[in-house]
Amino acid sequence: MKVINLLLFGLFGLFSVPVVAQKMVPHSVRYQTDTVDHAQLRLLTQVTQPNTTFLRLYFAGTQLGEGSYLVLEGADGSRQELRKQDLENWRYSSAYFNGQSVNVSLFAATGDRNTVTVSGLKVSSVPFNQTKNARQAAFSQQATKQSTVTTSAASSVTYPHAKAVGRFTNGSESDGTGWIAPNGAIVATWSQQLRYIEGFDVIEFNVPPSIGTTVRHPSPLDQYPVQMKNPCQSLDLYFKNVPTSYLFYTGWLIFEPLPNGTGLRPGERQQEYFRIATNPSNYTIDAMGDVPVDLFHYGNDNNDLLQGNNTYRTLHVSQTHLLPQNSYLTTGQGDRDRFVLYNMPYWGGSDYGAPITFAGTNVAIGVHNNGNDLNLGSGRGFRDDSFRNELNDFFASNSVYVDPDGLSDPGTGEIHKPFRTANKAANDAPAGAQVYFARGDYYGPTTFTRPMTLRAPVGTVRMGLPFSSARKAAGPTIPPHWLEDGSSPSFDRGSAEEHQVRAYPNPFRDQTEINFPFAEGGPVSVRILTTAGVPITTLPTNNAVLGQTGVYWNGTDQTGVPVPAGLYLVQVNDGNRVLTTKVLKK
Numbered sequence: 001m002k003v004i005n006l007l008l009f010g011l012f013g014l015f016s017v018p019v020v021a022q023k024m025v026p027h028s029v030r031y032q033t034d035t036v037d038h039a040q041l042r043l044l045t046q047v048t049q050p051n052t053t054f055l056r057l058y059f060a061g062t063q064l065g066e067g068s069y070l071v072l073e074g075a076d077g078s079r080q081e082l083r084k085q086d087l088e089n090w091r092y093s094s095a096y097f098n099g100q101s102v103n104v105s106l107f108a109a110t111g112d113r114n115t116v117t118v119s120g121l122k123v124s125s126v127p128f129n130q131t132k133n134a135r136q137a138a139f140s141q142q143a144t145k146q147s148t149v150t151t152s153a154a155s156s157v158t159y160p161h162a163k164a165v166g167r168f169t170n171g172s173e174s175d176g177t178g179w180i181a182p183n184g185a186i187v188a189t190w191s192q193q194l195r196y197i198e199g200f201d202v203i204e205f206n207v208p209p210s211i212g213t214t215v216r217h218p219s220p221l222d223q224y225p226v227q228m229k230n231p232c233q234s235l236d237l238y239f240k241n242v243p244t245s246y247l248f249y250t251g252w253l254i255f256e257p258l259p260n261g262t263g264l265r266p267g268e269r270q271q272e273y274f275r276i277a278t279n280p281s282n283y284t285i286d287a288m289g290d291v292p293v294d295l296f297h298y299g300n301d302n303n304d305l306l307q308g309n310n311t312y313r314t315l316h317v318s319q320t321h322l323l324p325q326n327s328y329l330t331t332g333q334g335d336r337d338r339f340v341l342y343n344m345p346y347w348g349g350s351d352y353g354a355p356i357t358f359a360g361t362n363v364a365i366g367v368h369n370n371g372n373d374l375n376l377g378s379g380r381g382f383r384d385d386s387f388r389n390e391l392n393d394f395f396a397s398n399s400v401y402v403d404p405d406g407l408s409d410p411g412t413g414e415i416h417k418p419f420r421t422a423n424k425a426a427n428d429a430p431a432g433a434q435v436y437f438a439r440g441d442y443y444g445p446t447t448f449t450r451p452m453t454l455r456a457p458v459g460t461v462r463m464g465l466p467f468s469s470a471r472k473a474a475g476p477t478i479p480p481h482w483l484e485d486g487s488s489p490s491f492d493r494g495s496a497e498e499h500q501v502r503a504y505p506n507p508f509r510d511q512t513e514i515n516f517p518f519a520e521g522g523p524v525s526v527r528i529l530t531t532a533g534v535p536i537t538t539l540p541t542n543n544a545v546l547g548q549t550g551v552y553w554n555g556t557d558q559t560g561v562p563v564p565a566g567l568y569l570v571q572v573n574d575g576n577r578v579l580t581t582k583v584l585k586k
Contacts, residue, residue: 021125022172025049029118030061033108041071041107044116048101052123053214054171055102057094059087060119065112072220075099080220081261089258093122095220096171096202124172161362164272164458165296165315167207167350168192168226170199174215177297177353178203178226178255179274179364182401182415183436184267184457185394187274188353189369189379190232190251201226203257205270207298209314224266226255229394233386237339237378238330250339250369250380252387254394267458271439272362274355276388276416277407279365279381281337282325291322292507292586293342295368295377297354318351319359320344320377328376338384340366344377356381359507360567360584363407382416391415396434400425400452403438422446422463437461501572507584508555514539515550516572516579526551529569531582536563555585 031044069083074097164180175195178186206222234251257265295318323341340356354368356379366381382388392415401418402425408417419425422442425435431450439459502515528536537558539551556562565585572579
């Protein structure tokens with residue numbers, strides 16, 4: 001059992017930090033066009049506002065014909081097209097544009113009568129000083145110094161699934177993280193409901209670095225309006241040996257992202273998502289020791305206390321480990337296994353809603369609710385049936401899920417135990433089901449004998465591919481005891497011939513065994529590389545024979561020097577093909 005060290009601090013003085021505010025500016029420009037006998041694109045106006053870092057246009061009263069659309073172009077070359085349905089999705093507004101001017105043009109289709117009204121602007125206002133209590137900042141900085149959490153920029157090369165993480169914004173501020181689930185919904189923390197009411201109604205992906213403390217918005221193609229379908233769910237959380245003055249809440253909120261003018265939702269455009277698994281119980285964490293996890297999130301709302309202002313509001317990954325629930329939470333809170341606990345410093349708000357994933361994977365076990373000055377992080381886990389079921393049935397009560405990289409084999413069709421093949425879904429899904437296919441390749445012919453709606457909400461799906469083309473690299477493994485429910489021990493991207501590379505234990509501290517089955521004998525090489533592809537060592541092997549073959553790696557380089565903790569690639573080559581997996585050294 002790990003002991004919480006409570007640090008007592010005196011009260012410090014107050015300090016001020018610059019914050020960019022925002023305001024609405026009235027605007028009254030109206031254009032009405034008669035029907036035209038041929039389609040034409042016409043510049044209507046250039047909307048300009050000095051002394052602002054961004055613009056968002058509002059179009060109350062605009063009426064477009066079925067074939068007509070607005071074309072908005074920012075000073076940096078960014079572009080957004082808004083049709084009739086897009087205007088409804090955006091609640092008659094635009095995405096955020098960097099800079100001080102936006103050109104507004106109208107493509108008028110033949111026979112359409114259009115009315116365009118620019119009714120207002122949202123802009124940044126002059127920075128003002130916002131007073132904060134320095135005690136909070138001092139706690140945060142001290143927690144960072146003693147924290148076991150490692151935080152770094154989240155590269156989409158090392159972590160491809162980081163592309164499925166977005167931030168909520170109201171234009172001048174970012175506050176809250178959201179991420180893409182297997183059905184395309186956006187998972188967030190419970191407190192995002194209040195921020196949504198306050199105007200944080202847009203989620204952004206592929207966010208560029210900020211300039212100083214000035215938020216930079218991505219292309220309008222990477223911004224999406226969101227809407228609430230159900231109210232948030234939350235509970236009080238009580239820690240042992242923590243003063244009652246500390247308030248902890250855990251819960252969730254699920255948003256529906258709407259098409260943004262491209263006709264796509266974020267899962268379809270980003271082509272990445274997070275799988276779902278139930279979080280480990282207190283028994284598992286206590287019995288098995290460290291269970292490392294990653295949290296993908298954005299920085300602080302004003303000062304990025306962990307990384308400095310140069311990385312203001314950029315995407316980070318914090319690497320930590322799970323804490324046993326019963327050792328830290330008081331009794332009388334129902335099933336304490338519903339909650340996920342870990343070391344996590346205070347970040348200031350933009351981290352709220354981060355996915356909690358098994359380290360090195362895109363398998364989410366819960367949603368992060370908050371960190372604090374005691375270095376205690378908490379979230380709600382998918383062991384909570386209400387949370388998991390709401391996400392499962394968010395779009396339809398008869399939802400069925402299919403994922404070739406699913407964690408359970410055979411699966412049940414639930415969001416955390418998807419079917420592994422299209423054939424399984426065709427045979428077992430009920431008539432009228434909404435079947436959500438994860439992006440990827442599905443092999444062999446499939447016949448659906450009952451009416452179903454097939455959806456691909458998180459990327460390209462290719463079905464009916466020949467088995468002979470089924471060659472995919474293996475993915476990282478998850479120890480089976482972490483899953484606890486009869487799931488398979490990995491979510492390897494195995495081929496139809498079951499060519500897989502497995503490492504166990506993974507993560508490991510002293511040594512891991514790497515296994516690789518091959519159907520034919522021949523020379524085999526096993527190399528360890530960094531995630532950047534730099535060779536670390538080559539492991540000696542015997543010639544592969546029919547059946548399972550394995551080698552051990554003790555976490556050292558070619559000269560026997562231990563390598564630093566982190567993520568590494570294992571590359572197995574038998575002369576005909578190269579298979580790859582990842583291992584995490586603790």
